[in-house]
Structures are given as structure tokens and as C-alpha cells.
Amino acid sequence: MGKLTRYTRREQTNVTAIKIDMETDGFTYRKWGGEQIVRPGDWLVDNNGDVYTVDGEAFEATYAKVSQGIYTKTAHVWAREAESDGQVQSTSGFTQYHAGDMVVFRDEREIDGWAMSKADFAALYQVDE
Known part of the structure; x- marks a missing residue:
């Protein structure tokens, strides 16, 4: 794969999110071609209709609250275009x-x-930049 480049989230691309803050042993669901594991403290995120979960520690380190239930990504990400099919671990x-x-x-x-x-x-x- 090519070189990683650093990116920031565009303005006005907030997400709706809620913390899974309840007594649960967690659960799994299928998305993106694999089984996803959800643990207590993770976040349920609606990103413009694409709904998924985010690890609790990762969410709290990379998002900031805008208003009740609305969050903006404040952290940078690093990305590159895939040259071939594959899979990546989260x-x-x-x-x-x-x-x-x-x-x-x-x-x-x-x-x-x-x-x-x-x-x-x-x-x-x-x-x-």
C-alpha cells in the first residue's frame, strides 16, 4: 500500500451518538464483512445514516460533544487508498x-x-495542512 496521509474531519459533518452505558455482557453484530464486538462503554454512532459502534476509549479520545447527542470528530486520521482487496482490524x-x-x-x-x-x-x- 501507499504512503499514509494525515486528514481532518470536514466541518459540519457531526455524528449522533449515545454511550452504551448499561449492564450488559456485550453483543456482536455483522457489518463490513465481519463480526463486530460491542462492549459496555462503547458508543452507538449514526454517521449520516451509517450506523455502527465505536470503542468507548477511542470515541472519547477522538470526539467532542457539540450538544446533547451530537458529536464532532476532533482527532486527525491517517489514510491511504487500497491498491488491492483486503481487510483491516479495528x-x-x-x-x-x-x-x-x-x-x-x-x-x-x-x-x-x-x-x-x-x-x-x-x-x-x-x-x-
Whole structure:
């Protein structure tokens, strides 16, 4: 794969989120071609109709509250275009991707990754200057 580039989230691309703050042993669900694991303290996120969960520690380190239930991503991400099909591991499971998709990481060490289409990525992120 190519070189990682640092990006920031575009303004006015907030998410709706709620913390899974209840007594539960957790649960699993299928998304992005794999099983995702949800633990107490994780966040249920609606990103413009795309609903998924985010690890509690990762969410709290990368998002800031705008208003009740509305959050904005404040942390940078690192991403590159996938040259071939594959999968990337997050803290909750695996995400499959195709050539041309963007593979995104929470930091430059390539920890906690996910993937999204190039068009969706471009709508949400811009190169950090």
C-alpha cells in the first residue's frame, strides 16, 4: 500500500451518538464483512445514516460533544487508498475493503483501522495542512 496521509474531519459533518452505558455482557453484530464486538462503554454512532459502534476509549479520545447527542470528530486520521482487496482490524473486529477504497487509521502506527469508499471518505475528510 501507499504512503499514509494525515486528514481532518470536514466541518459540519457531526455524528449522533449515545454511550452504551448499561449492564450488559456485550453483543456482536455483522457489518463490513465481519463480526463486530460491542462492549459496555462503547458508543452507538449514526454517521449520516451509517450506523455502527465505536470503542468507548477511542470515541472519547477522538470526539467532542457539540450538544446533547451530537458529536464532532476532533482527532486527525491517517489514510491511504487500497491498491488491492483486503481487510483491516479495528478494536471491534475486521472491515473488508476493495481496491480503491480508503483504509483509515486512528493514528500513524496503523492501530484501530477501518475502511470506506473513496467518495464517502472525501465527503467527510480533507487533507490536513
